[in-house]
Amino acid sequence: MIVGIGVDLVKIDRIDKAGKNHPGFLERVFTEREQEYCSKQKFPAQHYAGRFAAKEAVLKAIGTGWSAGVKWTDMEVLHGEGGGPIVNIAGRVKDLMDLKGVKQILLSYSHDEGYAVAQVVLVGSASHAPSEHAERQ
Numbered sequence: 001m002i003v004g005i006g007v008d009l010v011k012i013d014r015i016d017k018a019g020k021n022h023p024g025f026l027e028r029v030f031t032e033r034e035q036e037y038c039s040k041q042k043f044p045a046q047h048y049a050g051r052f053a054a055k056e057a058v059l060k061a062i063g064t065g066w067s068a069g070v071k072w073t074d075m076e077v078l079h080g081e082g083g084g085p086i087v088n089i090a091g092r093v094k095d096l097m098d099l100k101g102v103k104q105i106l107l108s109y110s111h112d113e114g115y116a117v118a119q120v121v122l123v124g125s126a127s128h129a130p131s132e133h134a135e136r137q
Contacts, residue, residue, distance in 0.1 A: 001123065001124055001125065002121060002122070002123060002124075003061075003100050003101060003102055003122040003123065003124035004060075004061035004062055004063055004100070004102075004120075004121075004122040005060075005061055005119070005120070005121050005122070006056070006057035006058060006059065006060030006061030006062075006119070006120045006122075007057055007060065007117070007118070007119045007120075008052075008053040008054075008056035008057040008060065008117070008118050009053065009115055009116070009117045010049050010052055010053045010056070010115065010116050010117075011049075011114060011115060012045050012046055012049040012111060012114055012115060012116055013045075013114060014049075015045055015048050015049040015052050015116075016045035016048075016049075019045070019048060026048070028072060028073075029052065029055075029072040029073070030048065030051060030072070030073070031073050031076045033076065033078060034048075034051055034076060034077060034078070037078070037079075038051070046111040046116065047111075049111060049115075049116035050077070050109045050110070050111050050116040050118065051077040051109075052116070053109055053116045053117055053118035054075075054077045054085065054087065054107055054109050054118040054120065055072060055075045055077065056118070057107075057109075057118040057119060057120040058075050058087060058089075058093070058105070058107075058120050059093075060120070061120045061121070061122045062093070062096050062097065062100065062122070064096060068092060068096060069092050070091070070092040070093050070096070071091060071092070073090075073091075074089060074090050074091035074092055074093035074094070075087055075088070075089055075090075075093055076088040076089075076090075077107070077109075085107045085108070085109060086105075086107065087105045087107050087120070089105070097122070100122070100124060101124040101125050102122045102123070102124045103123055103124050103125055104122075104123040104124075105120060105121075105122060105123075106120065106121040106122075106123065107119070107120050
């Protein structure tokens with residue numbers, strides 16, 4: 001059962017400038033393993049932007065945004081054994097995912113022509129499904 005869907009689009013140049021002009025930006029937003037991977041790529045900004053968009057998409061899928069006390073580094077975007085992207089979660093993000101009954105995080109992201117885009121689908125169990133009788137406002 002789908003628990004949440006999130007999409008984000010970011011300008012690669014925006015992330016590149018933030019990394020160059022704001023001391024501590026990369027350390028605040030990306031884990032050591034993310035920084036290690038991105039910094040070794042031919043065009044690091046594209047890879048940072050893809051991960052930035054992925055993290056934003058995760059929070060949109062959860063439905064809380066940044067209001068729930070999460071940290072950027074509560075989410076880590078890496079490559080799985082098959083080469084596709086995976087999201088590792090910890091801290092407050094893990095707590096929120098557990099609360100919603102999320103069992104799997106599906107992530108797709110790409111970058112081209114100055115933009116990075118990411119889509120996240122959260123898959124959970126039927127036992128955590130929203131009530132069909134929820135009040136509508």
